[in-house]
Amino acid sequence: MTVTLADLSDRTGLAVLDHLEREVTVPVINGPQAQGDLIVIPHHLVADEALLAHTTWTEVPAEGIELLRGATGGNPHTLVADPGTCQWTDDFWDSAMLAIGALRATAPVYLLHPEHGATGLTPGTYLIRRQREFDHRSRRQRIVAD
Amino acid sequence: MPPAPGEHRWRQATEIRDEWLGWALSTRPADRAAAEAAISQLYRLIGHDEPQFLWVDSPAAAMPVIPAPPRFRAGTTPAAEAHRPVAAKLADLMTALRGNLDDRTGRPWARIPWRREVWRDLRLEPDLADLVETAVRDSLRDTVRDSICTPLRLALETIAGHALGLAWHGQHDAYWIAHYDAWRRMGGVSFAAADAARLDLWATLARSCGWWWPGEELCVIAERPVSVRTEPVPGGAHGELRLHDPHGPAVRYADGWAVHAWHGTRVPVWVTSGPTVQRISGERNVEVRRCAIERIGWDTYVDQARLRLVATSPDPGNPGSDLRLYDLPEELWGLRARLLLAVNGSLERDGQRRRYGLSVPADLDDPIAAAGWTYGLSGEHYAQLVRRT
Numbered sequence: 465m466t467v468t469l470a471d472l473s474d475r476t477g478l479a480v481l482d483h484l485e486r487e488v489t490v491p492v493i494n495g496p497q498a499q500g501d502l503i504v505i506p507h508h509l510v511a512d513e514a515l516l517a518h519t520t521w522t523e524v525p526a527e528g529i530e531l532l533r534g535a536t537g538g539n540p541h542t543l544v545a546d547p548g549t550c551q552w553t554d555d556f557w558d559s560a561m562l563a564i565g566a567l568r569a570t571a572p573v574y575l576l577h578p579e580h581g582a583t584g585l586t587p588g589t590y591l592i593r594r595q596r597e598f599d600h601r602s603r604r605q606r607i608v609a610d
Numbered sequence: 611m612p613p614a615p616g617e618h619r620w621r622q623a624t625e626i627r628d629e630w631l632g633w634a635l636s637t638r639p640a641d642r643a644a645a646e647a648a649i650s651q652l653y654r655l656i657g658h659d660e661p662q663f664l665w666v667d668s669p670a671a672a673m674p675v676i677p678a679p680p681r682f683r684a685g686t687t688p689a690a691e692a693h694r695p696v697a698a699k700l701a702d703l704m705t706a707l708r709g710n711l712d713d714r715t716g717r718p719w720a721r722i723p724w725r726r727e728v729w730r731d732l733r734l735e736p737d738l739a740d741l742v743e744t745a746v747r748d749s750l751r752d753t754v755r756d757s758i759c760t761p762l763r764l765a766l767e768t769i770a771g772h773a774l775g776l777a778w779h780g781q782h783d784a785y786w787i788a789h790y791d792a793w794r795r796m797g798g799v800s801f802a803a804a805d806a807a808r809l810d811l812w813a814t815l816a817r818s819c820g821w822w823w824p825g826e827e828l829c830v831i832a833e834r835p836v837s838v839r840t841e842p843v844p845g846g847a848h849g850e851l852r853l854h855d856p857h858g859p860a861v862r863y864a865d866g867w868a869v870h871a872w873h874g875t876r877v878p879v880w881v882t883s884g885p886t887v888q889r890i891s892g893e894r895n896v897e898v899r900r901c902a903i904e905r906i907g908w909d910t911y912v913d914q915a916r917l918r919l920v921a922t923s924p925d926p927g928n929p930g931s932d933l934r935l936y937d938l939p940e941e942l943w944g945l946r947a948r949l950l951l952a953v954n955g956s957l958e959r960d961g962q963r964r965r966y967g968l969s970v971p972a973d974l975d976d977p978i979a980a981a982g983w984t985y986g987l988s989g990e991h992y993a994q995l996v997r998r999t
Contacts, residue, residue: 491997493996493997494996495994495995495996495997496987496991496992496994496995497927497995497996497997497998497999498927498955498985498997498998498999499955499998499999500954500999503985503987503995505985505987505991509987509991509994510986510991513986532845533844533845560986561986562985562986580955580999581999582999583999593985593986595968595984595985596984596985596986597968597970597984598970598971599969600945600946600947600969600972608968608984
């Protein structure tokens with residue numbers, strides 16, 4: 465089954481900006497991919513950094529989960545999945561201190577953003593991280609706002 | 611679906627917060643009668659006659675006309691006590707009030723936040739204290755005190771040339787008043803009648819005027835600003851705001867006194883009105899430099915400042931786009947620093963792809979490794995990036 469940006473927008477009621485192509489099939493990908501200031505990482509790549517063995521998972525509801533909002537308060541990254549196919553957790557330790565959560569899916573799931581459009585993930589377990597930059601002054605990292 | 615049990619309380623706390631936030635951000639002319647009546651009452655509570663009032667258009671305009679406090683030495687005798695300045699007596703009055711209110715709530719306003727968590731699960735009935743502290747106290751402390759009042763105070767100190775003494779902030783005192791107001795309105799506690807009446811006086815001031823300076827016979831009161839420009843704090847879970855306006859003053863008073871801010875950082879006026887590479891080079895404050903560069907755009911800055919290119923590499927997952935790694939001039943930044951310039955994966959509304967610059971550790975020589983670092987990944991893993999949107 466192919467899914468378009470228009471399908472996801474209709475399903476969630478989330479608007480996307482007009483300049484994005486709404487009828488193109490959203491690619492479903494199994495490798496690392498970035499959407500704005502978020503990155504989706506197959507968990508096996510960072511299994512030593514983020515331990516998920518003892519975490520508690522919760523079902524992703526039909527309306528999706530808002531993962532992160534943009535700097536101006538709008539434009540959320542939203543995780544969208546068919547009911548019963550995806551679980552979410554943010555109850556774990558990420559040694560890079562960048563993870564906002566992890567998901568495990570038994571069917572393709574999608575990340576939707578009003579400006580960046582949509583992208584699909586093949587079934588599997590993924591870590592979602594934010595982006596950081598280095599504050600040379602304080603010699604510490606700080607989170608990048610989209 | 612029936613509303614979750616915690617949701618009603620949550621909404622109530624949010625409404626109380628937003629009400630006080632509205633007063634803190636108010637740009638309406640002062641309610642002079644209400645402010646003068648409340649201040650007169652506070653004077654009477656410390657055993658003084660009501661003062662004369664002098665209204666000014668801004669806190670800056672108050673600087674030259676604030677009466678000097680009488681000379682006094684702290685003493686323990688009743689006579690010495692009687693000669694303490696009005697401002698000091700008012701400070702005692704307020705401290706005593708807040709102490710009494712804290713005793714009733716059992717949770718002092720200034721409690722060290724050793725356990726601070728964002729409360730999110732609406733299915734749980736939250737502990738009232740946690741709710742008031744997260745949704746009202748912390749939010750308004752961050753927004754009103756730390757993001758508005760403090761930058762104004764610092765700007766004022768540069769005019770005055772010295773640290774400001776005791777001043778009260780009218781609308782900008784809302785941050786602590788709201789906390790106690792939330793406690794009593796949400797049914798968590800009842801205050802002693804006298805304390806409740808005194809809290810009402812401070813609340814009246816927060817709803818009716820700007821900053822004020824109480825002298826022995828003269829009280830100087832500033833009008834509220836005529837414009838306040840803010841933006842939501844990224845990642846703020848409780849409606850936190852910070853000062854921001856890319857084109858003009860973030861806070862402006864009727865007499866023209868203004869404070870400029872870029873995403874919450876107080877900046878000189880040139881950062882918003884006319885940032886140039888030359889001005890950036892001459893700026894000593896690195897935060898101001900960063901704000902000014904962000905204002906003109908990292909890509910423009912890189913072009914105009916002729917930064918030295920360290921390396922360039924195709925961006926994996928972003929066909930046709932390069933990652934470029936630059937040295938930032940050490941003499942400008944005061945230390946070795948590097949900048950990774952990347953390109954967004956998706957088009958902007960105008961059909962352009964936005965370039966953006968990220969600081970990275972200076973020991974990274976490979977653009978792929980630098981890009982990987984920004985996500986906590988090795989260069990090897992980042993090189994596997996399939997797609998960027």
